[in-house]
Amino acid sequence: MQTTSKSGRKLLVPTxxxxxxxxxxxxxDADSPELGAEFFAAARPAAEVLxxxxxxxxVAKRGRGRPAGSVAEETKSKVNLRLDADVLEKLRATGRGWQTRVNEALRADLEAGRI
Structure with a gap:
């Protein structure tokens, strides 16, 4: 069975x-047993073991939350923008990061005085 995630990704769900x-x-598979309550009851913190x-x-190498520097000092504003279906399809077809590329193209047009 196939279903679609919130992000639009197609997922195959087993019957x-x-x-x-x-x-x-x-x-x-004896090499990868399922971990049950007994295993987790005996678990110890990493600081105690290592x-x-x-x-x-x-923790210093990779702390919790977003990676360092991933949040810009100036955050972007969320807007609703209505685009023609064919334009949106072609933009999305360029792959991940298409929204960032649209932002860069608009910025370039603004700076060049085309908008």
């Missing part, structure tokens, strides 16, 4: 029979 077959395969220094270095 009930396929899901049972996948679960049976997972259960039969040492405080190693755990601190890992």
């Amino acid at each position: 009930e029979a396929e899901d049972k077959a996948i679960s049976a395969g997972i259960a039969a 040492g405080a220094g190693v755990a601190a270095a890992l």
Whole structure:
């Protein structure tokens, strides 16, 4: 079965029979057992297992939340813009980052005095 995510991405969802077959395969694989409540009850914090220094270095390398520098000092404003369907289709067909490229093209036209 196919479904569409909020972002428009097409997702294949297994049928009930396929899901049972996948679960049976997972259960039969001794190299990757399913982790249950017993496993998580015995889990310990990384700082305790690796040492405080190693755990601190890992957190410093990649902390929680957005990566450093990913939030601009000047944030953009969200607007609703109505475009012709064919224009929107061609813009989206250029791939990820199409909105940023539209912003750059509009900026260039503004700076060049074309708008």
